[in-house]
Every structure is written in C-alpha cells, then in structure tokens.
Amino acid sequence: MPASRSKLTPGLMRTLALVRDRRREVSIIVRYRPSWRIVRTRLAMPGIRHGYHYHLWPFAHMYVTVDALVRIELDAAVVVIYQDLPVTAYLDTSMSRIQVPRLWSEGLTGKGMRIAIIDSGVDAEHPDLKGRVAAVQDFTGEGPNDRHGHGTHCASIAAGSGAASGGEYRGAAPEASIYSAKVLGSDGLGMMSDVMAGIEWAHDQGVHVVSLSLGSSGSDDSTDALGETCDAVVDEGIVVCVAAGNEGPNPGTICTPGSARKVITVGAATEEDQVATFSSRGPTADGRPKPDVVLPGVGIIGARARGTGMGTIVNQYYSSASGSSMATPHAAGVCALLLQAEPDLTPHQVKERLMFTAIDLGADRNAQGTGRVDAWRALRSRGQAPQPTEPAPGPGPALGQGCLPARLKVVFWGR
Known part of the structure; x- marks a missing residue:
C-alpha cells in the first residue's frame, strides 16, 4: 500500500520503525466502518488479541503483532489505525x-x-x-x-x-x-x-x-x-x-x-x-x-x-x-x-x-x-454577545517544537 494511503497514523509508523521483532505485540485502537460483529469476525486471526470494544463510537482496542497489523491495514472495513498511547x-x-x-x-x-x-x-x-x-x-x-x-x-x-x-x-x-x-x-x-x-x-x-x-x-x-x-x-x-x-x-x-x-x-x-x-x-x-x-x-x-x-x-x-x-x-x-x-x-x-x-x-x-x-x-453574561468564531488554522509550531514523539502511555499533568 502506498505510504500516502496508509491507514496507520504517523505516530504509529514511527513506533513500528523501531520494532525489530515482528512477533512483538503493539497496542492499537482501530476505527472501523461496518458493525463490530462483522469486524470482529473478519479480524479473528492469529496475532490479534481483542481488548476493549467501545459501544458508543466505532473504535476497538487490540493487541497485535506487526505481521497481524499488516493484514488489518489491508481490510476494507478498517478506516484508520491509531497507536494506543500512554497517558499521565x-x-x-x-x-x-x-x-x-x-x-x-x-x-x-x-x-x-x-x-x-x-x-x-x-x-x-x-x-x-x-x-x-x-x-x-x-x-x-x-x-x-x-x-x-x-x-x-x-x-x-x-x-x-x-x-x-x-x-x-x-x-x-x-x-x-x-x-x-x-x-x-x-x-x-x-x-x-x-x-x-x-x-x-x-x-x-x-x-x-x-x-x-x-x-x-x-x-x-x-x-x-x-x-x-x-x-x-x-x-x-x-x-x-x-x-x-x-x-x-x-x-x-x-x-x-x-x-x-x-x-x-x-x-x-x-x-x-x-x-x-x-x-x-x-x-x-x-x-x-x-x-x-x-x-x-x-x-x-x-x-x-x-x-x-x-x-x-x-x-x-x-x-x-x-x-x-x-x-x-x-x-x-x-x-x-x-x-x-x-x-x-x-x-x-x-x-x-x-x-x-x-x-x-x-x-x-x-x-x-x-x-x-x-x-x-x-x-451574569446571559444574552451578551458570544465569543467570536474560532479563527481559521494558521501555521503550526516551528520545526523542533511541539509535542514530543509518542512514548506509548497516558500521564497526569501535575507537578
């Protein structure tokens, strides 16, 4: 699949570039098009462990090997594949x-x-x-x-x-x-x-x-x-x-x-x-x-x-x-x-x-x-003029600034 049409997000591609063992599991979140029942059946293959299925939105959490990820990307039911990032x-x-x-x-x-x-x-x-x-x-x-x-x-x-x-x-x-x-x-x-x-x-x-x-x-x-x-x-x-x-x-x-x-x-x-x-x-x-x-x-x-x-x-x-x-x-x-x-x-x-x-x-x-x-x-501002419409997007931060590359967790913002 050409890089311009890849379903993998840039952050996920950067992470995969560092993976040497293709049997290693990667935590991903998949956005899909049809029903989850159809997707789960189609994605029942070696190298995939299903995690959390969200019932409100068309997302599913999975643990997959690199080889399995290649097969998932080729499935027409899959829209985009995100890296499951760490948070804090x-x-x-x-x-x-x-x-x-x-x-x-x-x-x-x-x-x-x-x-x-x-x-x-x-x-x-x-x-x-x-x-x-x-x-x-x-x-x-x-x-x-x-x-x-x-x-x-x-x-x-x-x-x-x-x-x-x-x-x-x-x-x-x-x-x-x-x-x-x-x-x-x-x-x-x-x-x-x-x-x-x-x-x-x-x-x-x-x-x-x-x-x-x-x-x-x-x-x-x-x-x-x-x-x-x-x-x-x-x-x-x-x-x-x-x-x-x-x-x-x-x-x-x-x-x-x-x-x-x-x-x-x-x-x-x-x-x-x-x-x-x-x-x-x-x-x-x-x-x-x-x-x-x-x-x-x-x-x-x-x-x-x-x-x-x-x-x-x-x-x-x-x-x-x-x-x-x-x-x-x-x-x-x-x-x-x-x-x-x-x-x-x-x-x-x-x-x-x-x-x-x-x-x-x-x-x-x-x-x-x-x-x-x-x-x-x-x-007390009921009835007053609303906030102006959000300005159109402009240039992003300069090269070398911005968020750090994903580490793969979610973190808390406290000091």
Missing part, C-alpha cells in the same frame, strides 16, 4: 479569585450535577468526598481506590465539601455528585484506550461534566482516537474540560486530548494572575489557538488520599500541588454551577461563556487563551 496525570484562595463564592451565595452549589473525574481513582472515605461519590469504575485492574493521590486531589477541587477543613478548602461545586473512572495506576500512568473506556462509562452514567487532568505526548492536532472521542462526547451534550499540560513555556506544547477542538482546554495561572511558566502553550499543529482559558493552578490545596504523598503534604487530610491538573477541576466545577443555573446550556455555550467573560491577563493568546475565568461574570 498533569498535576484556599483559588475559589475567591475566580468569584465562585458569589455563585454559592446565589444558591448555586452544583446540587443535582454529575461530574466525572477520569483519573487515578478517588478516596471515597475522605471527609471531603464521603457520601459524595455516586459511582466508581476501575479500568486499570488495581481496584477503584486511589493509590496515587492525583484523582482525589482533583475531585476535591471540583466538588469537595471541605468538611475536614471547616469549609476552608471547599471545591467549586461542593454539592455535585462525583463519578470516578480510574484509568491511571498507582504510578500515575495509564493507556489511551482505558481513558476512552472511562469517558464512555461516564457518558453512560449521564454525567454533565467530564474532567480530564491527563494527557499524552502523541498528538497535538486532535487527529487521534482520544481527541476524537472527546469531541464526540461533547457532541453528545457533555462538557469536557481538559488540562493543557505542563510542558511550557515553549509554543506548540499542548498535546492530546487538550488539542481536541470542542473541549475546554485549561491552562494554569498563578495567584498573581500570571500564566504559570510550566503551563503548556499553543498553537496546535494545525495552527489553532489553545488553551481556551486559564484558572488557578499553582499551590492549590486539595484532598489527600489515604497513604499517598502526592505534592506537598499539608496535614493528614490535605496536600498542595501545582499544575494544569489543578486548574482543570476548577473549570469543571464552574461549568457544573453554570449548568445548574441554566440546564439548557449546550457545551458550546458553556465554553463561550467562560471564554467571552474571562479576565484578560495581557498574555499571548496561545498562553492564556482569552484569559482567566471569572465565574460570576460567566453567570
């Missing part, structure tokens, strides 16, 4: 800085809202989260408990009650229900295919907002299975907030799924309303500006999972951490408050509200987005 987690006064207490005073606390934390699990027995975790699902094989600490920290920023601190470290939407999909292991690492499964599970649970404080270094233009999945779930009516990453300050460092078109990509800001040096910058590979907004992400105090030591330990119940990971659940919580106030808002309208009313920090568009979110302005 991206790692008070922050709520006041974005005017969240003013929404609380209006009776907006996230009650009735469902927020999915796709992360390392949550400590459901933590005082700030106890009785608040509506459902959990483990996709790692470790069990649903948080053995890393990242997921618990993020969950408390989005929706923690602040019970262990007398309300001082309350999350943005303290009465929202938490849905925990554990896709990152005790080392903070996971696989793209598991993140996709977690997103699908969250969709099936009827969540209103998905918070993704993780990312991969494999793609920065949304042309990957995870980016497509995120955009597809937005089309299903779910707001998706994604961490920009911690690879700044160089341009072109926002990778998947933060590079997805329809998600709210969140960078990190300091207490002094400056864009954090580490916060990843745009543009995407096809020239789109990102992130969309920034929120507090430096020195954020959140719930500490039992037996974990992520960040700087404050006391038995809390730790402090920095990263776009911490900024993202701020955004997720604010989105839940806006949806509580106006349940008919679409994900696109929620994104417009945040961007149109953000406080301009005077930084570059590809560093701050439109600025730092102001929850009160977003709430």
Whole structure:
C-alpha cells in the first residue's frame, strides 16, 4: 500500500520503525466502518488479541503483532489505525479569585450535577468526598481506590465539601455528585484506550461534566482516537474540560486530548494572575489557538488520599500541588454551577461563556487563551454577545517544537 494511503497514523509508523521483532505485540485502537460483529469476525486471526470494544463510537482496542497489523491495514472495513498511547496525570484562595463564592451565595452549589473525574481513582472515605461519590469504575485492574493521590486531589477541587477543613478548602461545586473512572495506576500512568473506556462509562452514567487532568505526548492536532472521542462526547451534550499540560513555556506544547477542538482546554495561572511558566502553550499543529482559558493552578490545596504523598503534604487530610491538573477541576466545577443555573446550556455555550467573560491577563493568546475565568461574570453574561468564531488554522509550531514523539502511555499533568 502506498505510504500516502496508509491507514496507520504517523505516530504509529514511527513506533513500528523501531520494532525489530515482528512477533512483538503493539497496542492499537482501530476505527472501523461496518458493525463490530462483522469486524470482529473478519479480524479473528492469529496475532490479534481483542481488548476493549467501545459501544458508543466505532473504535476497538487490540493487541497485535506487526505481521497481524499488516493484514488489518489491508481490510476494507478498517478506516484508520491509531497507536494506543500512554497517558499521565498533569498535576484556599483559588475559589475567591475566580468569584465562585458569589455563585454559592446565589444558591448555586452544583446540587443535582454529575461530574466525572477520569483519573487515578478517588478516596471515597475522605471527609471531603464521603457520601459524595455516586459511582466508581476501575479500568486499570488495581481496584477503584486511589493509590496515587492525583484523582482525589482533583475531585476535591471540583466538588469537595471541605468538611475536614471547616469549609476552608471547599471545591467549586461542593454539592455535585462525583463519578470516578480510574484509568491511571498507582504510578500515575495509564493507556489511551482505558481513558476512552472511562469517558464512555461516564457518558453512560449521564454525567454533565467530564474532567480530564491527563494527557499524552502523541498528538497535538486532535487527529487521534482520544481527541476524537472527546469531541464526540461533547457532541453528545457533555462538557469536557481538559488540562493543557505542563510542558511550557515553549509554543506548540499542548498535546492530546487538550488539542481536541470542542473541549475546554485549561491552562494554569498563578495567584498573581500570571500564566504559570510550566503551563503548556499553543498553537496546535494545525495552527489553532489553545488553551481556551486559564484558572488557578499553582499551590492549590486539595484532598489527600489515604497513604499517598502526592505534592506537598499539608496535614493528614490535605496536600498542595501545582499544575494544569489543578486548574482543570476548577473549570469543571464552574461549568457544573453554570449548568445548574441554566440546564439548557449546550457545551458550546458553556465554553463561550467562560471564554467571552474571562479576565484578560495581557498574555499571548496561545498562553492564556482569552484569559482567566471569572465565574460570576460567566453567570451574569446571559444574552451578551458570544465569543467570536474560532479563527481559521494558521501555521503550526516551528520545526523542533511541539509535542514530543509518542512514548506509548497516558500521564497526569501535575507537578
């Protein structure tokens, strides 16, 4: 098959070029055209182990040998073959800085809202989260408990009650229900295919907002299975907030799924309303500006999972951490408050509200987005002019910049 018509993504081709043993298994995600029953029958051949089948979208996860991959590519039912990339987690006064207490005073606390934390699990027995975790699902094989600490920290920023601190470290939407999909292991690492499964599970649970404080270094233009999945779930009516990453300050460092078109990509800001040096910058590979907004992400105090030591330990119940990971659940919580106030808002309208009313920090568009979110302005902006249409793609980052070649995992964006 000519290279120009290859169904393999560039990242997968780069990985295969390094494989010397053609019997070695590679984890892939296949996008297919007809029904899964037909595809599974046609792809029942030596060298293929079927993993997760997604019922909402035409994707399937497989482990294949290089020889089997050649045969899969020749099948007319297969549209494109993606590499299953590794992902990792991206790692008070922050709520006041974005005017969240003013929404609380209006009776907006996230009650009735469902927020999915796709992360390392949550400590459901933590005082700030106890009785608040509506459902959990483990996709790692470790069990649903948080053995890393990242997921618990993020969950408390989005929706923690602040019970262990007398309300001082309350999350943005303290009465929202938490849905925990554990896709990152005790080392903070996971696989793209598991993140996709977690997103699908969250969709099936009827969540209103998905918070993704993780990312991969494999793609920065949304042309990957995870980016497509995120955009597809937005089309299903779910707001998706994604961490920009911690690879700044160089341009072109926002990778998947933060590079997805329809998600709210969140960078990190300091207490002094400056864009954090580490916060990843745009543009995407096809020239789109990102992130969309920034929120507090430096020195954020959140719930500490039992037996974990992520960040700087404050006391038995809390730790402090920095990263776009911490900024993202701020955004997720604010989105839940806006949806509580106006349940008919679409994900696109929620994104417009945040961007149109953000406080301009005077930084570059590809560093701050439109600025730092102001929850009160977003709430009061009903009927005002929408955010201008997204600019047409321009040149991508210069050669030598941009996302690093894929390593084959998902990582958390925390520091």
